[in-house]
Amino acid sequence: MPLRVFIREPTREDCQELLSLRQRSKEFHFPWGFPSVNKQDCENYINRCQNENFQGLLICHFSNNEIIGVANLSQIFYGAFQNAYLSYYIDVNFAGQGLMSEGIRLAINYAFYTLGLHRVEANIQPENKKSINLVKRLGFTKEGFSRRYLKINEEWRDHERWALTVEDWV
Template identity: 70%
Template sequence: MRSRVSIRKPTEDDWQALLVLHQASQEFHFPWAFPALTEEGCKAYIRRCQNDDFEGLLICHRESDRIVGVANLSQIFYKAFQNAYLGYYGSAEFAGQGLMTEGLRLVIDYAFFNLGLHRLEANVQPENQRSIALIQRLGFTEEGFSRRYLYINGAWRDHERWALTVEDWV
């Protein structure tokens, strides 16, 4: 079955669509994610996607080409590690339709087979059950618990550490 979504790198022209998605989904993302809510913030994100150790990918609906979500591969390491951290968030408008699951499958394929990575790690706050269910559907395995791991929304937040290797994906 052909995926209902595709992935692509953002271009300079995407800042407005990202801003609309971020502003319209602000309540949906709270308190887990805080994407840029200004023009400059969205443009800075797109510039960051040009860094060698960061891949930002837009998950787009095939029929309308609208952005349904964003996936980021950050702190990309090669040589003996071949690892990246996977972060993601979706549009409130498209929530519950399985589009992020389809999109993240494409992102994982891209990470393993285009970038040549061996391992992806996703860190999720334990209370974010929708996100945990998503990475479980994708085959990630829980590896541990990181106390006060990331500073989010004014406090250091605990995270569950989940990972997926290429051997588990193929």
């Protein structure tokens, strides 16, 4: 089956499209995450993508180049660890079509084969069943539970730790 999406790095010209995606998808992602919806935060995101320890990837639809989601690899470590933390979100208009699985698969390939990482981790709130099902489909293994791991919406939230190594990637 041919791919329906591709990934690319974000540019300043993407800010308006990213802001629109975030605005229309805000309720869809509640209470799991809260992507910012203002121009300064978007510009800060684009700037952060220039750092060595962060890689932002836009997931775009082949048919019209529209941004349908975002995958981020953060806290990229090299040396003995060779690890990154994966986060992602999709445009509500494209949810449930399998496009995010395709996009995250490309992001993982990028992490392992372009960045040369050994391991990718995703920390997910236990109630976020759709996200957990996504990483399960991609072959991630549940490695643990982190109490009060991240502060989201002014509350410390528990997270499950899911990981994938290059040896387990197919």
